[in-house]
Amino acid sequence: MSGFEFSDSTDAESDKPFGASEVQHRLQDFFDRWDSGHAMSRAQRDIFMSRLLSTIDSSPEARKAVADYYAKIPAKDAANREIIQNMIVRSESGRKMMVDEANRIWASKDASLYTPMYKTYSNFPGTAPREALSQAMSALNSQATDVPTSVAALNFIGTIEEDTSKDARNLRSTAISQMNSVVTGNGNDAVKALAAQKVYRLSSPDAAADASVNYLRSGATEPLVRQTLNSIASGDVELTAPLRSTLTSAVSRPSASPEERDILQSLVQGHG
Known part of the structure; x- marks a missing residue:
């Protein structure tokens, strides 16, 4: 020093x-x-x-x-990057600096820094190049993408919810298709649950209910069940009769927690 x-x-x-x-x-x-x-x-x-x-x-x-x-x-000092970001984000000049740095990372195609890049773009919706968003979608099903990067990419993709551009409908459709593949794939359970949450947010409540039935029938893991219950509570997913039946089966699995059953019971009573 x-x-x-x-x-x-x-x-x-x-x-x-x-x-x-x-x-x-x-x-x-x-x-x-x-x-x-x-x-x-x-x-x-x-x-x-x-x-x-x-x-x-x-x-x-x-x-x-x-x-x-x-x-x-460097990417290995991710904590230091976050520290400096947490300081400079408090000023308009600092926020612009963060977006400029994300744009620099994208231009350099330095994949080791894509996680902080995705985080910045998700924190400042509308600042990312369309190509970066497309890349985040295409990378979701890559086995080379680690969990932190997948989570950051999903949060970035989720900003499409706020997109009002003329191609927003096509973006939503592409994003939902990519994230469907994540939820029904063989990846990390927490990542799959987050992908489901993003699909729910980008869909109508009825369409989200249909999607959740398919997801739960493919594999009712604790993170997915919890996320679906939370999304019903928030209004993102409609508690339809098929979904109620599917969730009843899901919370009856041997590994289900009492909390899952209690939450479902409360939601059913609230929709009664």
């Missing part, structure tokens, strides 16, 4: 921007301290964040220096 002192001062220093020539060193000092387990007080962290936010608004040169540091954080 270069010896930067993390002050608890809350007055003059708290909003003073770092210079463009020093901010990368300040960031490195911060993460060196963080990664080495040297405790920082909440006040120290808050002051650093405040100064960083002031820095990215202070000049184009300072903003570029922060953006360059951010872009060089």
Whole structure:
């Protein structure tokens, strides 16, 4: 470490921007301290964040220096990427920096950073290139896609719900088709349940009920049953007679929890 002192001062220093020539060193000092387990007080962290936010608004040169540091954080240091994002997201300039970084990742086709890219695009709907959305859909059924990336991709794809463009209908149809394959495939149960939730959200309640019947008959896992029950409670899925019958069978399986049965009973009574 270069010896930067993390002050608890809350007055003059708290909003003073770092210079463009020093901010990368300040960031490195911060993460060196963080990664080495040297405790920082909440006040120290808050002051650093405040100064960083002031820095990215202070000049184009300072903003570029922060953006360059951010872009060089490797995929293996995902926690550090999230820390810096949690700081800069509090300013309009910082949010733009996050979207610019997602666009840079997409342009570079650096698949190791697709997880944070998907997360940024899902947090800022409408900012992603259509090609990135198409790629996220096509990657869902790839065995090379790990669970965190699948979850991030599904949340990104779920932003189609807010799409009002002229091709939104076609996007929904394509997304539902891709996610149907995920739910009925052989992947991670939690990922399959999340994919089901996205299908429910992109469908009418009646169509979602039909889909859930097919999903549950293909394999009533605990995450899928729970998600379906939650989606009925939220109104995304209509509790039709076929779905009620299918869920009754699902919560009778040996591995079903008492909570599943209780929730279904409550939902049935509420629809009575």
